[in-house]
């Protein structure tokens with residue numbers, strides 16, 4: 001058996017392993033050091049009581065033959081799909097058909113699997129820095145060429161940096177697929193409708209598709225779109241991945257949803273239009289048997305008035321941390337981005353080397369961030385701090401950075 005040769009081309013999952021190694025080494029040398037982690041990329045607040053109640057009630061239904069559920073519908077239970085359409089889309093002026101929404105176990109799952117619908121020579125573009133999932137899933141499928149000097153030879157990088165105020169330009173030449181994630185991980189920045197429109201126009205002009213990851217939309221408080229479908233014409237060219245992970249603390253529960261409008265089409269043999277929606281149904285029917293009934297009931301409870309209020313308490317908690325990180329760093333004189341509509345703050349490191357600044361923060365302040373270089377070539381010179389630690393520890397970490 002020959003293995004998939006593309007796996008040999010992948011760089012190791014270097015970033016978080018290397019961070020863990022450096023933290024461990026430092027802790028071993030200085031066991032008394034109280035290390036504060038502002039690199040956490042996972043939620044830490046407990047689940048909403050309304051969500052847990054719904055899950056318990058669903059678990060009880062599994063106790064009797066009359067109400068137990070076996071295999072659910074491949075694309076999700078009606079009660080959850082309808083709640084998503086009403087709450088996330090109809091309420092914001094976006095009309096969706098019932099069968100355009102697909103329930104899954106993760107936005108990572110969907111955003112990494114969606115490339116199965118693209119031809120093996122599809123040209124891919126990503127914003128840079130980037131959530132590594134979009135890149136690695138296409139690399140595994142052999143679309144990205146070779147990894148040399150920190151870049152894939154066959155991937156279009158759309159730089160996002162202080163110079164362009166983190167507003168990427170659409171690709172110069174032709175690509176088939178553009179991945180966008182807003183509010184952005186890792187930079188915490190957002191795009192306005194006017195800034196997203198050129199991407200939708202590009203996709204129309206080039207026959208390209210946008211994969212839009214809106215996993216952090218619940219953190220939006222400014223006047224920026226929560227969905228790509230708020231941009232005119234997007235329903236013809238964009239699919240959207242959403243998740244309960246960050247909205248409702250579901251990282252350990254696993255529930256997400258993707259939207260594939262019927263109007264989004266690729267080209268089949270002889271240029272025949274192919275609905276991505278129909279292809280995704282075919283794929284999900286083959287590869288997926290749905291999210292568990294209790295978890296889908298729990299997810300639906302997120303959209304009840306009390307469930308939503310409880311979930312937003314946790315989101316507001318993180319947003320208070322983000323505001324504090326942002327404003328304190330600004331007051332210290334750092335150049336800072338993000339942290340307004342997202343749980344991430346992206347700061348320009350005083351020296352160009354983001355790993356050197358990571359080491360300095362660790363050694364002198366005992367604070368752990370995430371070096372920007374780990375998220376792509378344009379991440380060099382930046383560091384990500386996250387808002388997922390407690391208020392108290394976040395405050396303490398900022399105090400220590402101030403004393404540097």
Ligand SMILES: *Cc1c(COP(=O)(O)O)cnc(C)c1O
Nearest residue numbers: 106107108131185215243245256
């Ligand atoms: C956390 C996160 C997700 C959520 O992924 P799940 O698989 O739903 O937990 C999706 N996209 C980005 C960019 C994320 O940071």
